[in-house]
Amino acid sequence: NAGVTQTPKFQVLKTGQSMTLQCAQDMNHNSMYWYRQDPGMGLRLIYYSASEGTTDKGEVPNGYNVSRLNKREFSLRLESAAPSQTSVYFCASRLTYSGANVLTFGAGSRLTVL
Amino acid sequence: DAKTTQPPSMDCAEGRAANLPCNHSTISGNEYVYWYRQIHSQGPQYIIHGLKNNETNEMASLIITEDRKSSTLILPHATLRDTAVYYCIVRAGEEYGNKLVFGAGTILRVKS
Numbered sequence: 322n323a324g325v326t327q328t329p330k331f332q333v334l335k336t337g338q339s340m341t342l343q344c345a346q347d348m349n350h351n352s353m354y355w356y357r358q359d360p361g362m363g364l365r366l367i368y369y370s371a372s373e374g375t376t377d378k379g380e381v382p383n384g385y386n387v388s389r390l391n392k393r394e395f396s397l398r399l400e401s402a403a404p405s406q407t408s409v410y411f412c413a414s415r416l417t418y419s420g421a422n423v424l425t426f427g428a429g430s431r432l433t434v435l
Numbered sequence: 436d437a438k439t440t441q442p443p444s445m446d447c448a449e450g451r452a453a454n455l456p457c458n459h460s461t462i463s464g465n466e467y468v469y470w471y472r473q474i475h476s477q478g479p480q481y482i483i484h485g486l487k488n489n490e491t492n493e494m495a496s497l498i499i500t501e502d503r504k505s506s507t508l509i510l511p512h513a514t515l516r517d518t519a520v521y522y523c524i525v526r527a528g529e530e531y532g533n534k535l536v537f538g539a540g541t542i543l544r545v546k547s
Contacts, residue, residue, distance in 0.1 A: 364537035411478050421467045424535060426478030
């Protein structure tokens with residue numbers, strides 16, 4: 322059981338380039354999330370998807386787009402990368418039981434924009 | 436959402452209990468208390484959650500005060516591998532939304 326898998330693990334981009342971060346989960350969870358974490362900071366929510374076919378903005382959505390391709394996959398796209406988007410990106414999926422929300426996170430994708 | 440207050444850092448001796456406090460004085464009756472941790476460079480890891488009662492699992496214990504305005508995460512026998520940032524989060528259940536917002540957390544340093 323792999324849990325949440327993110328690709329790529331590392332990426333270096335030049336300013337203005339585009340790329341897509343991929344995320345897949347095999348736990349049959351309905352909700353998925355994208356967070357970013359800057360050095361020494363907590364996590365900030367970029368976008369989330371409550372269920373297949375729906376997406377919503379989080380705290381810091383500017384400069385990003387997302388696609389919930391199917392129940393398993395939730396991708397994050399940077400159309401024109403900027404140095405301010407240098408960060409570690411975490412994907413997560415959510416299990417709800419007894420009314421509580423438990424997130425399972427991927428290992429992270431480390432992005433550097435030059 | 437209720438806000439939480441945690442100390443920025445704490446030290447603990449290896450083998451001793453680590454007690455991490457969290458203040459959530461504005462918590463609502465339907466909000467859960469969650470604890471996650473993040474070991475350096477890894478994705479956050481769920482530890483435990485609770486609503487009103489104290490909870491225990493294989494990783495930790497969660498003590499919630501009777502008025503629910505504060506809680507304590509207890510790692511009973513801390514090891515060097517428990518050195519991490521610990522996040523306390525309060526959030527309502529699914530019917531009230533589904534986002535968990537992570538703050539700065541507490542850096543726990545376990546020392547030999």
